[in-house]
Amino acid sequence: MGHMLIEQRLRKPLPPKMVSEFTERFGTRFSLSLPVREHHGRDESPFPNMLPDAVVFAESRDDVVFVVKACSEYGVPLIPYGAGSSLEGHLLAIEGGISLDVSAMNKIVSLNVEDLTVTVQPGITRKQLNEQLRNTGLFFPIDPGADASIGGMASTRASGTNAVRYGTMRENVLGLEVVTAQGKVVRTARRARKSSAGYDLTRIFVGSEGTLGVITEVTVRLYPQPEAVSAAVCHFPSMQNAVAAVIQTIQMGIPIARVELMDSNAVKASNAYSHLNLRETPLLLFEFHGSAAGVQEQAEIVQEIAREHDGMDFEWANLPEERSRLWTARHNAYFAGLQLRPGCRASTTDVCVPISRLAECIDRAGELLATASFPYTIVGHVGDGNFHVLMLLDPEDSNEWQESEKLNHALVEMALSVDGTCTGEHGIGLHKLGFMHEEHGEAALELMWALKRAYDPSNILNPGKVLPTL
Known part of the structure; x- marks a missing residue:
C-alpha cells in the first residue's frame, strides 16, 4: 500500500572499486546478500521494503569513518541503522546505497x-x-x-x-x-x-x-533509582473523563512519573495479547516515583482527582513483577493492536498538543475515527499531550490506505490548529514529510535546508528524509 505514496527511486549500482575496497576492509561484515539487505530495507512503517545495495556492520568509530569517507568519495547514499524499530520510514533506502549497521557498537x-x-x-x-x-x-x-x-x-x-x-x-x-x-x-x-x-x-x-x-x-x-515505585490502573467511563483527570493532575504540578492512556480497543487487544483481565473501558495507567511517603501522597491526590472525573478506585501493582507485567503490556500495545486484524499492516500517527487542548483534540480524534471502516486503537503519553493512533489496514486494499491517510491528515491538521505538532516522538522519516511546510513555514525550512547543504553538501546522508522539497 505504501507504494501509492513513495516509490524507491532508480539508482546506480555500487562502483566495483568501492565493493572491492569494502570486501577487503570488512570481509564478512560487508554483505551484498538479499536476506541481509531485506532485513535492513524494512521497518514498522506502512511503506513497502526499500532495500539498500549493501550492508556494512560497523564495530568501531574507525569503521564508520571509513564508510562515510568512501560514500562521500563515490557519491553513494548512506543510511545509519540501529535496532530497526522505526515507524515512519527513517531506515528505508529510498535511493539505495549502504546501510550502516551500528548494532555491534553497543558498549x-x-x-x-x-x-x-x-x-x-x-x-x-x-x-x-x-x-x-x-x-x-x-x-x-x-x-x-x-x-x-x-x-x-x-x-x-x-x-x-x-x-x-x-x-x-x-x-x-x-x-x-x-x-x-x-x-x-x-x-x-x-x-x-x-x-x-x-x-x-x-x-x-x-x-x-x-x-x-x-x-x-x-x-x-x-x-x-527511586526509593519507592508504585503503579496503578484506573478505569473511566469515557476517554473524556480520563483525559480531564490527566489535565488536572498536570496542572496541579503533581510529579507523576508516567501516565498512559489506552482506549477500550487498546485494552481489549492488550488483554488478548498479554493475557490480562483488565476491564475493557478507557483507562489510565499511572506510575509514581519517590520516597515511600511521597509516592503515597501523590497517589492519594491523583486518586481523588480521578474520582472527581468518575474514575474507579485504583487497582494497584506494587510488586516489581506486577508492574513489569502491566508496563510490558503497554509497551506491546502496538503488536497487540496488530492482532485485532491478523495479516494487517499498521499506519500510525503521534500528534502532540498543548496539555490545555488535549481533551478537545482527543474528542475530535474520536469523532474522526468513528467513521473509519477499519479497526484502530488510541494510546498516549498523555501527561505531555502526546497521543498515538494505530490504524489497522488491509495491505491489499488501496481504498483503506487512502482513507487512513485522509484521517492522518485530519488528525495532524487538528493538532497544528491548536499550536501542536505533527509528531511528538516518532520523527518525520518519509511518512510525515508532507506536514513540514505547514508546521514550520517556508523561511524555517530554508534555514533547515541551509544546514543540510552545509553539513552534507553531496546529500549522501539518509537522502529523502526529514526535509521536503522547497
Whole structure:
C-alpha cells in the first residue's frame, strides 16, 4: 500500500572499486546478500521494503569513518541503522546505497556515577544500558516502548512513557560524537551539565534522523533509582473523563512519573495479547516515583482527582513483577493492536498538543475515527499531550490506505490548529514529510535546508528524509 505514496527511486549500482575496497576492509561484515539487505530495507512503517545495495556492520568509530569517507568519495547514499524499530520510514533506502549497521557498537565507553552521566556507543539499546547500570543505583529513564538503540533514540529525539517527569532525549543528551559527511570526527559538547560556549551543535544533531552526520557516541544523563515505585490502573467511563483527570493532575504540578492512556480497543487487544483481565473501558495507567511517603501522597491526590472525573478506585501493582507485567503490556500495545486484524499492516500517527487542548483534540480524534471502516486503537503519553493512533489496514486494499491517510491528515491538521505538532516522538522519516511546510513555514525550512547543504553538501546522508522539497 505504501507504494501509492513513495516509490524507491532508480539508482546506480555500487562502483566495483568501492565493493572491492569494502570486501577487503570488512570481509564478512560487508554483505551484498538479499536476506541481509531485506532485513535492513524494512521497518514498522506502512511503506513497502526499500532495500539498500549493501550492508556494512560497523564495530568501531574507525569503521564508520571509513564508510562515510568512501560514500562521500563515490557519491553513494548512506543510511545509519540501529535496532530497526522505526515507524515512519527513517531506515528505508529510498535511493539505495549502504546501510550502516551500528548494532555491534553497543558498549559503555565511560560511566561517571558521581556526575550522573554515561557515554555509550550508539548501538546499545535502552534495556542493555539499564541492565548494565542495575548495580549502580542509577538508571536511564527514556522509554519509547521498543527496545530502541540509544543512537536511534537521539536521532529521532525520542521520548516515551517517562517523559512527563524525566523529559525527552532533547533534555537528556549532554553531548555527541558525530562523524560528518566528510568523515571528520566532531564532539558537540563536553560533559558539563550546561554550557554557553558557541552554537548548540548537540541540539542540531539530536532529531536530525541521520541526515546531518553519523552518531558514534552519546553522553546522556542518568537518574537515581527511586526509593519507592508504585503503579496503578484506573478505569473511566469515557476517554473524556480520563483525559480531564490527566489535565488536572498536570496542572496541579503533581510529579507523576508516567501516565498512559489506552482506549477500550487498546485494552481489549492488550488483554488478548498479554493475557490480562483488565476491564475493557478507557483507562489510565499511572506510575509514581519517590520516597515511600511521597509516592503515597501523590497517589492519594491523583486518586481523588480521578474520582472527581468518575474514575474507579485504583487497582494497584506494587510488586516489581506486577508492574513489569502491566508496563510490558503497554509497551506491546502496538503488536497487540496488530492482532485485532491478523495479516494487517499498521499506519500510525503521534500528534502532540498543548496539555490545555488535549481533551478537545482527543474528542475530535474520536469523532474522526468513528467513521473509519477499519479497526484502530488510541494510546498516549498523555501527561505531555502526546497521543498515538494505530490504524489497522488491509495491505491489499488501496481504498483503506487512502482513507487512513485522509484521517492522518485530519488528525495532524487538528493538532497544528491548536499550536501542536505533527509528531511528538516518532520523527518525520518519509511518512510525515508532507506536514513540514505547514508546521514550520517556508523561511524555517530554508534555514533547515541551509544546514543540510552545509553539513552534507553531496546529500549522501539518509537522502529523502526529514526535509521536503522547497
